[in-house]
Amino acid sequence: MTALTTICDVLVIGGGPAGMAAALAARASGCQDVLILERESELGGILRQCIHTGFGLHIFKEELTGPEYAARYVERVKEAGIAYQCDTMVISLSAERVATCVSPSHGLQRIEARAVVLAMGCRERPRGAIGIPGTRCAGILSAGTAQRFVNLEGLMPGKQVVIVGSGDIGLIMARRMTFSGAKVEAVVELMPYSSGLKRNVVQCLHDYDIPLLLSHTVTAIRGKERVTGVTVNQVDANLRPIPGTERDFACDTLLLSVGLIPENELSRAAGLELDPMTTGPVVDERLECSVPGIFACGNVLHVHDLVDNVSMEAERAGQQAATHAAAKRGGTTGTGDNAGGNCARIAVRDGAGVRGLVPRRVSAEALRQGALILSFRPDRVYRNAVLLVEADGVVVNRLRKRVVVPGEMVELTIKPEFFLETFPKQELSVRVEAEDGRIGAKA
Amino acid sequence: MLDVLVIGGGVVGCAVARELSRWRLRVALCEKGADVCVGTTKANSAIVHAGHSAKPGSLMAEYNVRGNELYEQLCADLDVPFRRNGSLTLCLAAEDRPKLDELYADGMANGVPDMRIIGHDEVLRMEPNVNPEVVAALHTPTGGIVCPYELTVALAENAAMNGVEFHCEAAVEGLTSIVGGGWIVHTRKGDFRTRTVVNAAGLYADVINNMVSTTLLRITPRRGEYWMVDKAYEGAFTATLFQLPSAMGKGILVTPTVDGTILIGPTADDIDDKDDLSTTLPGLEQVLKVASQTWPGLPRRSMITSFAGLRAHLPSHDFVVGEAPGAPGFYNAAGIESPGLTAAPAIAEALCRQIVAVLKPAARADFQSKRPPVRRFRKMSDDERAAAIALDPAFGRMVCRCEMVTEAEVRDAIRRPVGARSVDGVKRRTRAGMGRCQGGFCMPRVLAILSEELGVSPLAVTKDGGASTILTARLDGVKEQSK
Ligand SMILES: Cc1cc2nc3c(=O)[nH]c(=O)nc-3n(C[C@H](O)[C@H](O)[C@H](O)COP(=O)(O)OP(=O)(O)OC[C@H]3O[C@@H](n4cnc5c(N)ncnc54)[C@H](O)[C@@H]3O)c2cc1C
Ligand SMILES: Cc1cc2nc3c(=O)[nH]c(=O)nc-3n(C[C@H](O)[C@H](O)[C@H](O)COP(=O)(O)OP(=O)(O)OC[C@H]3O[C@@H](n4cnc5c(N)ncnc54)[C@H](O)[C@@H]3O)c2cc1C
Numbered sequence: 001m002t003a004l005t006t007i008c009d010v011l012v013i014g015g016g017p018a019g020m021a022a023a024l025a026a027r028a029s030g031c032q033d034v035l036i037l038e039r040e041s042e043l044g045g046i047l048r049q050c051i052h053t054g055f056g057l058h059i060f061k062e063e064l065t066g067p068e069y070a071a072r073y074v075e076r077v078k079e080a081g082i083a084y085q086c087d088t089m090v091i092s093l094s095a096e097r098v099a100t101c102v103s104p105s106h107g108l109q110r111i112e113a114r115a116v117v118l119a120m121g122c123r124e125r126p127r128g129a130i131g132i133p134g135t136r137c138a139g140i141l142s143a144g145t146a147q148r149f150v151n152l153e154g155l156m157p158g159k160q161v162v163i164v165g166s167g168d169i170g171l172i173m174a175r176r177m178t179f180s181g182a183k184v185e186a187v188v189e190l191m192p193y194s195s196g197l198k199r200n201v202v203q204c205l206h207d208y209d210i211p212l213l214l215s216h217t218v219t220a221i222r223g224k225e226r227v228t229g230v231t232v233n234q235v236d237a238n239l240r241p242i243p244g245t246e247r248d249f250a251c252d253t254l255l256l257s258v259g260l261i262p263e264n265e266l267s268r269a270a271g272l273e274l275d276p277m278t279t280g281p282v283v284d285e286r287l288e289c290s291v292p293g294i295f296a297c298g299n300v301l302h303v304h305d306l307v308d309n310v311s312m313e314a315e316r317a318g319q320q321a322a323t324h325a326a327a328k329r330g331g332t333t334g335t336g337d338n339a340g341g342n343c344a345r346i347a348v349r350d351g352a353g354v355r356g357l358v359p360r361r362v363s364a365e366a367l368r369q370g371a372l373i374l375s376f377r378p379d380r381v382y383r384n385a386v387l388l389v390e391a392d393g394v395v396v397n398r399l400r401k402r403v404v405v406p407g408e409m410v411e412l413t414i415k416p417e418f419f420l421e422t423f424p425k426q427e428l429s430v431r432v433e434a435e436d437g438r439i440g441a442k443a
Numbered sequence: 444m445l446d447v448l449v450i451g452g453g454v455v456g457c458a459v460a461r462e463l464s465r466w467r468l469r470v471a472l473c474e475k476g477a478d479v480c481v482g483t484t485k486a487n488s489a490i491v492h493a494g495h496s497a498k499p500g501s502l503m504a505e506y507n508v509r510g511n512e513l514y515e516q517l518c519a520d521l522d523v524p525f526r527r528n529g530s531l532t533l534c535l536a537a538e539d540r541p542k543l544d545e546l547y548a549d550g551m552a553n554g555v556p557d558m559r560i561i562g563h564d565e566v567l568r569m570e571p572n573v574n575p576e577v578v579a580a581l582h583t584p585t586g587g588i589v590c591p592y593e594l595t596v597a598l599a600e601n602a603a604m605n606g607v608e609f610h611c612e613a614a615v616e617g618l619t620s621i622v623g624g625g626w627i628v629h630t631r632k633g634d635f636r637t638r639t640v641v642n643a644a645g646l647y648a649d650v651i652n653n654m655v656s657t658t659l660l661r662i663t664p665r666r667g668e669y670w671m672v673d674k675a676y677e678g679a680f681t682a683t684l685f686q687l688p689s690a691m692g693k694g695i696l697v698t699p700t701v702d703g704t705i706l707i708g709p710t711a712d713d714i715d716d717k718d719d720l721s722t723t724l725p726g727l728e729q730v731l732k733v734a735s736q737t738w739p740g741l742p743r744r745s746m747i748t749s750f751a752g753l754r755a756h757l758p759s760h761d762f763v764v765g766e767a768p769g770a771p772g773f774y775n776a777a778g779i780e781s782p783g784l785t786a787a788p789a790i791a792e793a794l795c796r797q798i799v800a801v802l803k804p805a806a807r808a809d810f811q812s813k814r815p816p817v818r819r820f821r822k823m824s825d826d827e828r829a830a831a832i833a834l835d836p837a838f839g840r841m842v843c844r845c846e847m848v849t850e851a852e853v854r855d856a857i858r859r860p861v862g863a864r865s866v867d868g869v870k871r872r873t874r875a876g877m878g879r880c881q882g883g884f885c886m887p888r889v890l891a892i893l894s895e896e897l898g899v900s901p902l903a904v905t906k907d908g909g910a911s912t913i914l915t916a917r918l919d920g921v922k923e924q925s926k
Contacts, residue, residue, distance in 0.1 A: 039841060089841040104836035108829035126881035128671065128748030135721040136750060137912050138906035142883045147915065149887055155901055156916040178580075181919055224718055225911040241724070252915070295903060 004110070009033035009325040010318070011099060011113035013090050013266065016045020017307050018298025018314040019119035020073040025318030026117070027080050031325055034082050035111070037101055039089035043077065044070035045121055046144075046299075047152045047307065048143025052172055054199070055294050058308035069307060093266040095291045111237050114325035115293045117317050118281065120263040122299040124169070130258050132164070134221025137412050143169040143257035150176055163187045164218050166194040166201070167306065167407070170257025175204035177255075185249045186211045188218055188232050190239055193381050195259075195407045197305055217241060218254070227252055260303045270294060278302040278356040287317040293322045293328070302358050302375070304440070305409055309375075318325040346424050351390065351431025353405075367423055372414040374430065378404045384435035387412060391424035404432065445469045445637035446802055448628050450478035450615050450651055453775045454591060456643035456782055457598035458791035464605035465795075466804040471637075472599075472607060473630050475614035475647075477908020478868040479861060480595040482645040486720065486752030487667070487710060489700060490683055491587035492528060492782040495550030495558065502762040504553040506786035506793070511585055513788040521597035522816045523590060524701040530683040531566060534578045535736060542687050543581050551584065557584045572679050574739050586683055590701050591784055592871035596861070599703065601814045604808065604862035611864070612908065615644070617706045618654050624772060626655075639772040639798055646717040646755045657769030660777055665754040668726035669707025670734075671730040673745040673879055677703040684737050696877030702874065707734040707741070709752065722749045747879050752782035764790055765797060774798065817855070819873075821847040830920065842892070843885040845878020853889055857896045858865035864897065866890060867907040886913075 010026045012019045015038030026034045042048065047055070050066030057063060062071065074279035077084060088103035098112045124142040139158060147169065149155045161177050163170045166189040174184045189203060192199050192215045205212050213232060219241050220231040229250045233241035262280040264272075273282040280301040281289040288295050297317035298310045346364065348357045357376045366372050378385070385404045389397040397418040397420075404410050412430070447463055449456045452474030460472045476482070491514050497504035518525035534543050543560055550558045550745075559582045566573060566580045603609055613632035620626055620641065628635045642651045649660040681700040696708050710726045727749055733739045757763065757778035767773050774797065776790050820828060820838060832839040837851035856863045856872035863869040866876070869889050876882035876889065890913060894901040905911040 039844075087840065089844070091841075091847065102828065102832060102839045102841065104832065104839040107832040107836075107839060108825055110825075123880050124883050126747065126879070126883060128746050128881055131670075131727055131749055133722040133724050133727055133749070135719075139690060141886070141913075145883050145886060150918065153887065153891075153901075154918040155914045156918060157914055159915050181916070219724065221721070225905075225907075225909045367793035 005098065005112050006109065007112050008035045009114045009329065010035070010117065010321045011097075011111055011115070012036045012117045012119055013093070013099065014038065014045065014119035014121055014298075014300070015040075015043040015084060015086065016119060016121050016298065017047060017070065017073060017310050018121070018300070019117065020077050020295055021311040021314035022075070022117040022119055022318035022321065023082050024076055024080060025315040026322040027082055027324035029319045031322035036077070036084035037099070038084060038086045038089055038090045041086050043074045043084060043086065044088070049144075050172070051148050051151045052176070055307050058306070059311055066307075073311075090266060093270040095271045097293055114328040115295065115312075115321035117321050118267060118289070118294065118296040118300050119298050119314065119383065120266065120300040120305055122260040122262045124257070125261055126374040127256055132218050132221060137223045137224055137254050138228055138229035139223065139253045140221065140256070143173040143255045144175045147173055147176065150180055156180055156182065158182060158251075160185065160251045162218070162232075162249050162251045163252045163257060165189065165257035165259070166196050166212060167257045167259065168196040168200050170255065171196045171204040173255055173257065174210050175208060175240045176343050178208050178210065182253075184208075184210045184233070185251055186213050188213045188216045190217050191215070191237060191331065191403060193407075197407055198405070219246070221254060227254055230254055260299065262300045262303065264300065267296070267300070268410070275356065275360055277350060278358060280358075282360045283358065284361040285372055286320040286365065287359070288320060288324075293324050298330045302356055305407065309409065309411070347427045348374065349427055349429040350376065351388070351429045353432035354430050355379055357430060359437060362428060364423060367414065367419065367428075368416055370416045373411055374409045374414060375409050376430065377406050377409055378432055379406065382432055386430050386433045386435060388433065389414065389418060390429045390431070391419060391422055392427055394422065396420070396422065411435040444625070446636055446804070447639050447641060447798060448473060448626070448635050448637040449641045449643060451482070451643035451645055451648070452476070452595075452599065453482045453484040453609070453643060453645050454595045454598070454608070454787040455779050455790055456641070457595050457602060458787040458796055459641050459643060459685075459776065460607045461598045461602040461605070462791040463794040463798065464602045464607050465807060465810045466799060466805045467807055469800065470602075470607045471610060471635060472602070473610045473613040473615055473628070473632070473635070475612070477600045477611050477864050477905065479609070479611070480592045480870075480871060481907060483752055483755060484591050484595050486669075486750050487591060487781070487784055488696060488706065489591050489784070490530070490696070490698060491525065491589050492785045493550070493558075493583035493586040494553045494555045494782070495532075495546050495581065495583055497549075497553060497782065499549055499552035502764055503782060503786065506762060506764070506789040507782045508554050509789035509792070510782070510786040511587070511780065513792070514587060514589065514785070517788055518594065520812045521601055521814045523594045523597050525587055525589045526701055527585060527587040528682050529584040530685060530698060531584060532581040532583075532685040532687060533566070533573065533737060534580060534687050535576060536576060537578050539687050540578055543579055545555065546581050546687075552582070555583060555585065558582065570680055570682060570684065572738060572740060573684065574737060586633050588683065588698060588701050589784070596872055597814050599861040600859055601811070604811055604814070609694065609861045615651060618651075618773075620655070620770070626772060638802065641774045641776065641794060642767075643776045643779075645779070646753055648755065648775065648779070649921065652767055652775055652777055654718060655770040655773050656767035658767065660757060660763065661916070662778065663713050663756045664715075664719070665756040665780070666712045666714050666719070666726070666751050667754065668722045668730055668751045669706055669708030669749060670727065670730055670746045671748045671750070672705040672707065672742065673747050673914065674703045675745060676705050679705060679738075686733070686737055695730060695732050699738045702748070702877070707738075711754075713756070717753065720751050720753065722751045726751070748881055755812070756780050762786065762790065764793060772801075785863055818852065820849045820852060842877035842888045843878065845874070845880050845884070846874040848873045848875040848885070850892065853892050854896060857893065863893075865905045865911070866893065866906050866913065869893065
């Protein structure tokens with residue numbers, strides 16, 4: 001039994017907020033043949049399990065829950081008549097933009113797309129990645145898995161909880177578990193600051209008197225069949241546990257919220273160049289990857305903290321994909337600097353204190369035309385921060401920010417007037433300094 | 444009345460049960476855990492040793508070399524992944540060079556075939572990622588790698604197909620000898636009367652032995668800790684890489700697994716608690732430190748998990764195999780530490796021979812030596828996948844995204860003989876949850892399928908039997924304020 005290969009203009013892999021916004025933008029740009037593939041049984045992505053509010057402030061100017069935000073996009077997708085197929089997992093993708101997917105209802109399908117938008121989101125880092133020693137009994141799970149149990153299935157994974165990691169999911173789950181009748185003993189964070197949004201620290205921990213132990217880590221997990229407790233130590237400046245600072249917590253559950261990793265199995269399969277810092281694909285200002293006709297947006301590109309930004313980024317990817325597909329249909333492959341895909345030549349480099357600038361490559365055109373948006377995360381907290389934009393090593397602009405923190409993505413708009421004729425030839429870079437003169441650690 | 448009751452469902456107990464099932468015997472196996480393969484067999488280096496490091500003249504040496512010979516056919520019959528990837532014992536310091544000759548001599552004495560000592564250049568040609576300071580190495584091409592849980596599960600399934608009864612959650616708590624021969628074995632699931640008993644209780648084989656034998660045994664748990672490296676490094680090494688014992692440490696190896704990951708470890712620390720499988724900070728650090736002697740490019744940031752296993756160590760440091768003194772009809776397989784996985788088929792062969800000599804059964808004409816192949820989506824071609832989904836749509840529903848395990852495979856793992864009863868049971872049979880996200884994605888799905896297949900509440904589903912439940916309560920209809 002051999003699968004037939006069907007052809008489509010724009011194939012969107014992943015039906016979360018990124019995928020839906022990209023598909024809508026592709027359609028709005030005139031592309032009639034858009035298809036979304038989603039491996040869950042419904043569209044919506046991770047938002048389906050984020051039943052707290054705080055979504056949509058920028059796009060809809062109101063506070064929505066995750067499912068509400070997703071529902072608005074699902075409605076638009078349906079109204080626009082965009083084709084989508086759920087319960088369908090893409091299992092491979094080639095550089096020639098042929099996706100292979102499987103589903104119970106359609107079996108194995110092969111789809112050759114004129115343009116592909118990657119919108120697969122991200123996954124949580126497992127315990128092994130951070131190497132917490134101890135037993136491997138029941139009661140240890142990632143915060144997102146716990147969130148799925150509680151919010152989608154109405155099942156509680158524990159009664160007495162310690163949470164490792166103060167990323168947003170950890171913070172949100174501290175509150176969710178408390179609401180649902182569990183006692184959250186502490187949120188333990190290795191770094192001297194929370195990696196989540198400030199508002200979440202206040203609304204999820206402070207309001208419920210849940211202690212946040214900064215500069216602490218779990219050094220032992222006890223229990224044979226199910227967790228019975230953990231030991232927590234303070235850490236020194238090198239993040240190593242300080243002997244003598246042990247504190248024991250009784251608990252039956254340990255939730256891990258120790259970071260998200262872009263879901264890039266397919267990107268690897270397609271041979272895309274990946275960025276070691278973001279672990280997402282390397283893209284240019286049009287969000288095109290190193291293989292022509294493949295675009296990326298949302299959490300698969302870099303982990304976002306606000307879904308509104310995901311949607312806006314995805315719109316750009318969708319437009320570009322539509323343009324690429326139309327050109328392919330018409331037999332041309334873009335024009336000028338954009339010919340043959342990602343050939344923007346100016347590298348974007350992380351300077352001191354800056355991590356994971358996106359995009360990694362820009363064209364001279366984009367700099368001249370203006371309004372290029374760069375985003376990154378700082379390596380630590382900077383108060384009264386100065387962002388220094390450099391063209392080929394020469395500072396061309398300084399932008400002030402009251403505070404930048406690793407938990408919140410920083411966006412800066414690069415304007416043509418920054419450059420006063422000295423456009424970079426090779427490299428554009430950004431570094432961050434605190435006004436007190438402390439410079440970011442060497443990147 | 445049973446003919447043989449096997450205590451313990453590790454690789455040794457299951458191999459014995461399967462070997463006995465060639466004969467017209469009534470055989471049962473009692474396992475303490477909720478599944479087979481929940482003891483030492485689930486966490487070890489998974490090496491089928493060539494046999495050069497066992498002491499010449501020991502039972503370890505004899506059964507190691509014989510076991511290694513039996514692996515090829517056994518794994519082919521049972522559809523279990525096994526690869527003769529060969530092993531290299533690295534000499535990293537010039538002054539240690541004579542130790543390679545000693546190992547070679549031991550290997551010769553043990554009957555290990557095709558060994559060779561090779562020089563620096565040849566080692567690096569074979570394994571370009573090895574520490575370039577390597578002086579020389581002993582190459583043993585018969586060394587192999589296997590999946591220990593797949594093997595054990597397959598042995599159990601094949602034994603069950605051939606009539607062996609399996610009783611899980613049936614811990615043996617005592618034995619009474621029957622006047623005139625035979626034993627009453629008292630278990631959590633009731634008493635069994637049997638003509639003979641095989642003690643394959645792993646770390647607890649001393650406890651069982653000491654219930655009946657005049658020769659007491661004392662097993663010390665010796666812990667070994669490991670790291671598992673992401674599949675992204677598949678191909679970094681072909682062979683299993685040992686180090687010669689040196690001041691830096693002993694026995695920490697770097698090896699590919701049959702699943703494409705790379706395993707590094709183990710440490711060796713004697714502890715008191717036979718159930719303490721926890722890893723420790725110093726242990727895990729030591730593994731990294733010593734392993735980076737073999738593999739300077741060790742990617743510390745690409746670990747997917749760490750774990751520990753416990754060796755059943757006897758002071759004699761040799762296997763105890765055969766009828767126990769003062770206990771007629773009671774046979775031991777005790778002190779089965781490394782290379783016990785390798786030796787298991789040979790231990791089974793030896794014990795079966797002894798028991799058959801006493802009970803004198805007829806051979807079973809209808810013995811089925813082969814386990815029906817297990818259908819694995821990740822190993823199918825696209826055409827095979829399309830065909831599989833057309834017949835059973837559950838092959839089109841991905842449960843584990845990392846290892847590409849489908850719903851059909853999970854259901855099959857539960858329905859097969861001696862089927863999975865827990866999330867870890869499914870994991871050992873299908874690999875769901877063993878990949879880079881370590882079950883973050885698939886665990887809720889596996890749990891739901893188990894609940895449905897077993898007809899129990901999701902709250903009753905366990906990670907690995909006993910009190911290892913995963914969920915604590917239902918939030919019945921509590922649609923809370925969304926905040
Ligand atoms: C716990 C949590 C709390 C958050 N809180 C907030 C908040 O308060 N406010 C806010 O603005 N933002 C919040 N966010 C962030 C926001 O939800 C994300 O940024 C956004 O969902 C990312 O969208 P995405 O489409 O890139 O990824 P996702 O939503 O993860 O969607 C990716 C989709 O791709 C599918 N997929 C993946 N691989 C494949 C494949 N191979 N084949 C087919 N389909 C595939 C997945 O099933 C998924 O549906 C939160 C996120 C989390 C996890
Ligand atoms: C760190 C480490 C590395 C190793 N590496 C290798 C290697 O690379 N190659 C190799 O060949 N060998 C290796 N080994 C050795 C190998 O793993 C063991 O020899 C083998 O798994 C032992 O199998 P078993 O069946 O005797 O024990 P187990 O697998 O422990 O099985 C014993 C079973 O008995 C059950 N049991 C206990 N008490 C009772 C009771 N009262 N009633 C009923 N059931 C009971 C237990 O629950 C358990 O399931 C290693 C071991 C360790 C610890």
